[in-house]
Amino acid sequence: MQGPFGLFDILVLILIRGLPMTLALTLLSLLVGFLVGLLLALVRVYAPYGLNYIAIGYEKIFRGIPLLVLIFIFGAALLRYFIWTGSLANALFFAAMLSLALRSAAYQSEIFRGAIMSVDAGQMMAAKSIGMNTFQATRNIILPQALRLSLPGWANEYAVVIKDTSLASAIGISDLIYQAQAFTWDYPAQFLPIILIVAIIYFVFTYPVTRYLGESMTLKLRQLGLGGGR
Amino acid sequence: MVVLEVKDVWKAYDTLEVLKGISFEVNEGEVKVIFGPSGSGKSTLLRVINMLTPPEKGEVLLRGQSLMDPKADLSKLRSHIGFVFQNFNLFTHLKAIDNVSIGPRLVLGMTKEEAEEAAYKALEHVRMNEWSNHYPAELSGGQQQRVGIARSLAMDPDVILFDEPTSALDPELIGEVLQVMLDIAKEGTTMVVVTHEMGFARAVSTEMIFMDKGVVVERGTPQHFFTNPESERARTFLHKLEVLYGQAEREMNSQ
Amino acid sequence: MMSILLVIGLVVGFGVGYMIPGLTPPVTPPDDYDVITDRGTIIVGTNSGWPPFEMLNTTTDELYGFDIDLAELVADYIGVTVEWVDMDFDALIGACQAGSIDMIASATFITAARCEVLQPLCWYIRTNEVVVVKANSTLTISSLDDLVGYTVGAQTGTTEDEELSEIAGVDLVRYPLVETMFQDLNAGALDAVYVDEPIVALYSTVYSIKIIFTVTAPPTAFYIRYGSDRLSAAINSAIAEGFADGSVDALIAQWFG
Numbered sequence: 001m002q003g004p005f006g007l008f009d010i011l012v013l014i015l016i017r018g019l020p021m022t023l024a025l026t027l028l029s030l031l032v033g034f035l036v037g038l039l040l041a042l043v044r045v046y047a048p049y050g051l052n053y054i055a056i057g058y059e060k061i062f063r064g065i066p067l068l069v070l071i072f073i074f075g076a077a078l079l080r081y082f083i084w085t086g087s088l089a090n091a092l093f094f095a096a097m098l099s100l101a102l103r104s105a106a107y108q109s110e111i112f113r114g115a116i117m118s119v120d121a122g123q124m125m126a127a128k129s130i131g132m133n134t135f136q137a138t139r140n141i142i143l144p145q146a147l148r149l150s151l152p153g154w155a156n157e158y159a160v161v162i163k164d165t166s167l168a169s170a171i172g173i174s175d176l177i178y179q180a181q182a183f184t185w186d187y188p189a190q191f192l193p194i195i196l197i198v199a200i201i202y203f204v205f206t207y208p209v210t211r212y213l214g215e216s217m218t219l220k221l222r223q224l225g226l227g228g229g230r
Numbered sequence: 231m232v233v234l235e236v237k238d239v240w241k242a243y244d245t246l247e248v249l250k251g252i253s254f255e256v257n258e259g260e261v262k263v264i265f266g267p268s269g270s271g272k273s274t275l276l277r278v279i280n281m282l283t284p285p286e287k288g289e290v291l292l293r294g295q296s297l298m299d300p301k302a303d304l305s306k307l308r309s310h311i312g313f314v315f316q317n318f319n320l321f322t323h324l325k326a327i328d329n330v331s332i333g334p335r336l337v338l339g340m341t342k343e344e345a346e347e348a349a350y351k352a353l354e355h356v357r358m359n360e361w362s363n364h365y366p367a368e369l370s371g372g373q374q375q376r377v378g379i380a381r382s383l384a385m386d387p388d389v390i391l392f393d394e395p396t397s398a399l400d401p402e403l404i405g406e407v408l409q410v411m412l413d414i415a416k417e418g419t420t421m422v423v424v425t426h427e428m429g430f431a432r433a434v435s436t437e438m439i440f441m442d443k444g445v446v447v448e449r450g451t452p453q454h455f456f457t458n459p460e461s462e463r464a465r466t467f468l469h470k471l472e473v474l475y476g477q478a479e480r481e482m483n484s485q
Numbered sequence: 486m487m488s489i490l491l492v493i494g495l496v497v498g499f500g501v502g503y504m505i506p507g508l509t510p511p512v513t514p515p516d517d518y519d520v521i522t523d524r525g526t527i528i529v530g531t532n533s534g535w536p537p538f539e540m541l542n543t544t545t546d547e548l549y550g551f552d553i554d555l556a557e558l559v560a561d562y563i564g565v566t567v568e569w570v571d572m573d574f575d576a577l578i579g580a581c582q583a584g585s586i587d588m589i590a591s592a593t594f595i596t597a598a599r600c601e602v603l604q605p606l607c608w609y610i611r612t613n614e615v616v617v618v619k620a621n622s623t624l625t626i627s628s629l630d631d632l633v634g635y636t637v638g639a640q641t642g643t644t645e646d647e648e649l650s651e652i653a654g655v656d657l658v659r660y661p662l663v664e665t666m667f668q669d670l671n672a673g674a675l676d677a678v679y680v681d682e683p684i685v686a687l688y689s690t691v692y693s694i695k696i697i698f699t700v701t702a703p704p705t706a707f708y709i710r711y712g713s714d715r716l717s718a719a720i721n722s723a724i725a726e727g728f729a730d731g732s733v734d735a736l737i738a739q740w741f742g
Contacts, residue, residue: 005543017546053491076576079585088528088568126319129280130333130385131309140332144323172571174546182541184664185534188691191664 007190010183011197018176019201025093025175026162029100033161036101037108044109045116046138055109062106068167070099075171096168104161111153115146148221155213159206166202176201231258232293233389233420234279239288241271241278248274249285250444256389259418263431263452266441267467272424273316275441276391279422280311293388309337312382312390317398318374320366320381326353327362330381338385345384352380356410372403376410383414390414392423428471432456440464517713521587527565529556530586532574534663536687537740538592541571551740555609555724556590556707558732562723573661575642578603581710588720592681594644594703604711607721608704609733613682614645615700619670620693624677629700635676638666644703645679667692683741 005013043055062070074082075095082091082098119142127137169178180198184191234256241249248271256262264272278285281297281304290297297307321329331349334340340348353359356376366374375395382390395411396404408430415421415434425431431438432452440448440461448461459465521527531539531552539550548569560567570586577593580586581603592612595605616632618624626632633654639645641659649657658675660666663684669675671692685696709716727733 010543013543053487057491057495072573072576072579076572076580076585077583079580079583088570092570120319122315122317122319123321125282126313126315126321128282128305129308129311129313130381131305131337132333133305136336140336141321141323148323170573170576178571179543181534181662183543185536185540185687186543188664188667188688191668 005187007193010187010190010194014176014179014183014194014198015201017174018179021173022162022165022175023205025097025100025165025168025173026158028097029104029165030158030161032097032101033104033108033157036105038112040105040109041112041116042138044113046134059106059109062103065103067099067103067164068170070103071096071167071170074099075168092171092173096165096171096173100161100164100168103164104157107160108154108157111150111157112146114153115149116142118149119145148217151217151221152214155210155217158213159210162206163202232256233258233260234422235289235291236275236279237289237291239275239278239285239290241274241283241285248444249278252288252441252444252446254439254446254449256420256422258420260436261415261419261421261423261434262437262439263435264422264424264439264441265426265428265431265467266447269443270441271444272441273393276313276393276422276424279391280308280313305337309333309385310388312385312387314375314378314382314390314392314395316394318366318371318378320374320377322366325363325365326358326369326377326380329366329377330384333381333385348384349380352384353377355383355414356380357406370403371399372406375399375407379407379410379414389420389422392421392425394424394426396425396427426471428456428468440467442467514712516715517587517710518715518719521565521716522563525565526568527560527563527588528568528570528586529560529588529590530570530572530577530580531556531589531591532577533571535592535681535684537683539590551610551736552590552592554736554740555727555733556588558727558736559707559720559723562726563719574640578708581708584710587709589708592683592705593708595706596644596647596703598647599708603708604717605706605708606717607724608706609724609728610737611704612702613699614648614679614702615682615685615696616677616679616698617670617685617694618677618697619673620695622676622695622697624697626698629679629698632677632679636674638669638675638678640666640680643681645681649679663688667694670694 040055040058043051047055075092079091079095082094085091085094123141123145124137127141132140165175166177169175169181172178176198180194184194187194232255236252236254239249239252240247252271252275254262264275266272274283277283279290281290284298292307292310295302295307297304321332324332327346327349330352331345334348335342335345338345350359350362353362356379358373358376358380361369361373361377366377369377379390379395392411396407399407404427408427411421411423411430412434423430423435435452437449438452438455439446440455440463442463448455448459448464450459455464455468459468531548533539533541533548535550537550538552539548541547542549548571553569557567570580572580572586574591577586577589577591578599581589589603593599595608599605616626616629616637624635629648630652632649633652634656636656636658637649638658638660639649640663641661646657646659649655658669660669663680666675666678667688670678677697681702682696682699685694688694707720709720724733
């Protein structure tokens, strides 16, 4: 079953075929997760008690279910509800993206909630004292600062999600892991080198982001006077 | 022309009563200085006037409109009351010019250009116009506080409340802030200032109010307080301050 | 206090949600056969990486293999095309039941447990299950029970997994991936592995292994949901035709050598 490719060609092909899918899945899931997570955080900080419990319930559920189970639920059991996306491949992608996004939202909401609460109380007081209502104050004063404070935590979430996208291969999403697996079946002798290189690829896409957003931004924020603590 | 009326205001935190029936009036152009030992409720009083904390009992009226009225547009009323904080509370993510222009833009409904113009004028007034593109973190305490004053000025308020504006500043920076406050006082701005700076009080205040343990103990002109205060508590307090300043003066004179 | 309310709320909510479908009037679901022919495609699920039944051709990035060809032959007969979904083996059964895929074509044996939930179609091939050890191993067995006391690997969810689980005393290690299983055999972490015969050919090109015991496996078939007699009839006649005119035998010869 030896094909025509050498090790280098294999790695290039894995990259070309799998990387776009991995990145697309990561970025879309993070984006949707961001929107839902921000909403949840705002509900938890500002909304009255009843709504608060819905948000907490959401978080508990989506942090308690293993991601693979979520992917099977949306991608295997509920797949036909996503047929409106146009094609089977789109439906599978949407299912995987939804699983990742909903789970990420649960964690992102904690990040944002912590950030919102760590914005100095005086900021809200100052905003109100020049006549802003809570909505204006939140949108223009609290959130911009909170979002900057969230960056390190958010960089961490990115690192988690990009690696979790590998689970999408379980429903046939043709990402890095799926392609790598396919090649190891065709070239079983190259199993070890292939998975080592895939590990390095994930590292290359994770480390610079966490380094830049996480550490450099934290430094910059401290210079601007935002964020405290060592 | 009465600008601000404080009527029998009571405020308690849990069981601790902080304000016990405070009443006074501020007329247009007046500068009221409120002073007294810590824990007397001075800062709380300012926050109640602004309705940042609601009082248990009592009423605050701005030009005849009650801030307690549930039908009142509190945000709108607040926009007519300026507030300068002890620890500045500048919006850290905005440059100085944006700090000052955001209120006029969002609350007063000015266009971006109008708001920036008003902001620049306010910054000129406090002599911070050259720093308009700097972030608060790049400014010294005194500079930040002046921007804070500009932020209130830009809203063209009916009265400005000052909550110990120089207490958090290094001594050499106090002067620049007091100078700005003196200038605007002389221009006729209606001000209510909580401070220990007796020099300022002596220079521009129309009336001084001495508070201790949540009540107004004595009121009077600066002359009244500095020549012959009536109450024992006021006398003791002023003496302590005099000792502080007097000693410094004596040391300066003997050199 | 609030947490008790939360729990009560959840229980009531779930309870009501569970009852509602039962209270709605019954609607006859459309026959799968009609759904598929109207749509023009049949959605078939498989788990690639199982030579020679289904594999991903890394040169062309397309699925190929015996099951692929056979399923497409069947679809041709019915008059539809195939849309393939490549899924984890464990998920295929649930996906078929839930309606996400219409048919499973993944070298699936016919077992009692599977027949309870899904309908097997006419079987098309019978392979062997074999016990494989390293070439230099001295282990010999005369029945599966002789594996008691040994560490044996099997792929998760396969019939080999089921069979070994029933023998008490066998140290069974489950692997989602076959390659890691063979790696461990080669490294000495496993004494033996129990797999389908066809993939031994592939791995013997990489490792020196030998077969020490053969069991005739249950027959292999496609699976669909229960409820559509027309669909099962159609697919079964497709396969029967295939045997009759020799095309299935030709495929067997092509893929199994």
